[in-house]
Amino acid sequence: MAETNGTYGSSAYNVPLWINGKEVTTPTTFDVISPSNSKLLWHCSSASTDDATAAVEAAQKAFESWRKTKPVKVREIFLKAAEIIDRRAEELGSYMEEETGAPDIFAKRFNVPSTSEMVRDLAGRVSGIMGSIVNCAEDGTSALVFKEPYGVVLGIAPWNAPYILGMRAAAFALATGNTCVLKGSELSPRCFWAIGSIFAEAGLPPGCLNVIYHRPQDAVAVTNTLIEHSAVKKVNFTGSTAVGSIIASAAGKALKPVLMELGGKASAIVLDDANLEKAAFQCALGAYLHAGQICMSTERIVVHEKVLPQFTEHLKAAVGNIYPSSGSAPNLVAKAGVEKNKKLVDDAVSKGAKLVMGSNDVADAEDSKYRMRPIIVGGVKKGMDLYYTESFGPTVSLISVASEEEAIDLANDTEYGLSGSVFTESLARGIRVAKAIDSGAVHINSMSVHDEASLPHGGVKKSGWGRFNASWGMEEFLKIKTVTYQE
Numbered sequence: 001m002a003e004t005n006g007t008y009g010s011s012a013y014n015v016p017l018w019i020n021g022k023e024v025t026t027p028t029t030f031d032v033i034s035p036s037n038s039k040l041l042w043h044c045s046s047a048s049t050d051d052a053t054a055a056v057e058a059a060q061k062a063f064e065s066w067r068k069t070k071p072v073k074v075r076e077i078f079l080k081a082a083e084i085i086d087r088r089a090e091e092l093g094s095y096m097e098e099e100t101g102a103p104d105i106f107a108k109r110f111n112v113p114s115t116s117e118m119v120r121d122l123a124g125r126v127s128g129i130m131g132s133i134v135n136c137a138e139d140g141t142s143a144l145v146f147k148e149p150y151g152v153v154l155g156i157a158p159w160n161a162p163y164i165l166g167m168r169a170a171a172f173a174l175a176t177g178n179t180c181v182l183k184g185s186e187l188s189p190r191c192f193w194a195i196g197s198i199f200a201e202a203g204l205p206p207g208c209l210n211v212i213y214h215r216p217q218d219a220v221a222v223t224n225t226l227i228e229h230s231a232v233k234k235v236n237f238t239g240s241t242a243v244g245s246i247i248a249s250a251a252g253k254a255l256k257p258v259l260m261e262l263g264g265k266a267s268a269i270v271l272d273d274a275n276l277e278k279a280a281f282q283c284a285l286g287a288y289l290h291a292g293q294i295c296m297s298t299e300r301i302v303v304h305e306k307v308l309p310q311f312t313e314h315l316k317a318a319v320g321n322i323y324p325s326s327g328s329a330p331n332l333v334a335k336a337g338v339e340k341n342k343k344l345v346d347d348a349v350s351k352g353a354k355l356v357m358g359s360n361d362v363a364d365a366e367d368s369k370y371r372m373r374p375i376i377v378g379g380v381k382k383g384m385d386l387y388y389t390e391s392f393g394p395t396v397s398l399i400s401v402a403s404e405e406e407a408i409d410l411a412n413d414t415e416y417g418l419s420g421s422v423f424t425e426s427l428a429r430g431i432r433v434a435k436a437i438d439s440g441a442v443h444i445n446s447m448s449v450h451d452e453a454s455l456p457h458g459g460v461k462k463s464g465w466g467r468f469n470a471s472w473g474m475e476e477f478l479k480i481k482t483v484t485y486q487e
Contacts, residue, residue: 015044015189017051017213018196020058021206026051030186030215035101035333035370044189047212049225052181055210059152059179060231062207067149067177071127074175078123081202085116085163092163092194099188100159101331101370106290114452115163118469121453122175125474129176140487147478149177150233154226156183156247158239159333160293162191164451165238168468170195170209173236176477181226182211187333189213223247228254234477235259238295241390241416241462259476260464261457263390264295264418266448267411269433270311271404271424272304278445279423280314284322286421286447287396288374291330293337295463296419296441296449299390300380300397302407308400312378315398316357319374329371330394338372341393345375348384348397353377356398388414404429408436418463419448439463 015032016023026045034041047055085092093108102111134143155169162184170180184192196211214222226232227250236259237247244262251258268283270276286298303311323330332338345353345360358375372394380387380397387397401407411420417439424430427444434442440459443450451457456472458464466476 013042015042015193015213017045017047017055018193018200018209018211019051019055020062020210021200024051028215032099032187032189034098035331036098038369041098042190044186044213046186046218047214047222048218049221051212052222052225053229055181055212056152056226056229056231058207058210059181062205063149063151063179066174066179066205066208069177071129074126075123077199077202077204078119078126078171078175081198081204082116082119082123084198084201085112085119088194088198089113089116092191095190095194096162096188099190100162100333102160102290103330111161111163115167118164118167118453119171121470122171122474125471126175128471129474129478131480136484141484142487143482143484146481146483148481149173150477150479151178152229152231152233153178153180153477154183154232154235155180156223156235156237156239157185157192159185159187159191160290160295162188163195166192166195168473169236169238172468172473173234173477174199174204174208176474178234178477179208180210181232182209183223183226184211184213186213186216224250227251227256232256236466236468236476237261241464244464259458259466259468261295261459261466261468262418262462262464263392263416264297264459264463265299265388265390265414265416266296266419266421266439267300267302267407267414267437268298268421268448269407269411269423269437270301270303270307271407271422271429271433272306273425273429274307274311274423275425275445276307276311276314280311281318281321282421282423282445282447283396284315284318284374286449288319288322288330288394289447289449291332291337291372292394292396293333293392294449296451297392298396298421298448300399300410302399302401302410304404304407305400305402312356312398315376319357319376323374329373332370332372332393335369337393338370341372341375341391341395344386344389344391345377345395348377348380348386351384352381353379353384353386382413390416404433408433411437411439415462416459417461418459419443419450421446421448440467
């Protein structure tokens, strides 16, 4: 795709916004820095409150015609978008690697193909939106129940999986006849620009999808402008629980419905009959994929005391295979993430925890800025910050339990409830434990990080409410209207 204000890979490039089908550059910009080498990647246009208002107004204007678009046309656009994602996969994956520090396996081999699969899945569902005809109590009276789009939807998505999370924030709204303003993270703006680019190339009418981002210091003003605008009818947010609470409060004050997918503190329970080698590998993947910067990441590995010694050796071997000591430590997107994880580990050790694997030495030059090697902390207990706090980094707690019941109690001893895992050779036992865990999802004999187009995704407790994906995700963006008539 031709660039209008710089070249790919050039720090002179200014990432534009997408408003009313056009790329818009702004006089105010911010720098996008690579977490891999601390170098300037490019500049990015920063939306003002006026830009945010313009994006909403463009979406409102486009809504009246988009809501009447026939499913066959919507399907055509979505299928074209999926083809574009596949064709531009290398480009898209490169943006994500550069902006977020994600490894190839997470960016190019998971995020990009999963995004095109999501779009194709939606394309196949758009003609299945149906209301119903209801018999009323009074003779001669019938009722029609319609499912209708809300109008303009505000989607707010994070940096860590920008294509999956950014696409779903917009695509489900679009597939159900809404128009959208997508507010992307300032840490990965070119990935969000690409989503707008993909739909523009696929033939989505101007104004249906508007993509903006802004400087961190403008977050409150821009976000409140969007939420409070009378044309915005629903908000969906994916991100931290702390920020989600702020977004939900603002939306609640404006009486706007919200869909929230927030943080997690996923436990992986390893029972005494588990395949320990397989469980260790899956736990290592769940804990350290993308340096643990995934809301579904495994934060606690809860192991039956009978198998703890053997499992620990398998776990250390698995981590060593994923991150050999001779290779580079995994990237975190910001220095603050490294600092947070080191403080959590220091606090736990000061209160009696032991490092099973890894070092928390801040003097390690490689680990001191954006990089940090995986750490396994044993003996984590209540009273330690690491017990309850989501690390969102390459730190995992290894906790011994004496029974299945104790493992369940520990897994539920958290304010979060997004994902989890249980490892056992008995399917009946695995299902029993999974049903007892208060979480949006539990995965038997596989890692806690699991998301695919055909499965509902979302949390309970402070991990949020509502569901993305498949028919459940589409229902989130449809309102119900009852019409009665007498013969």
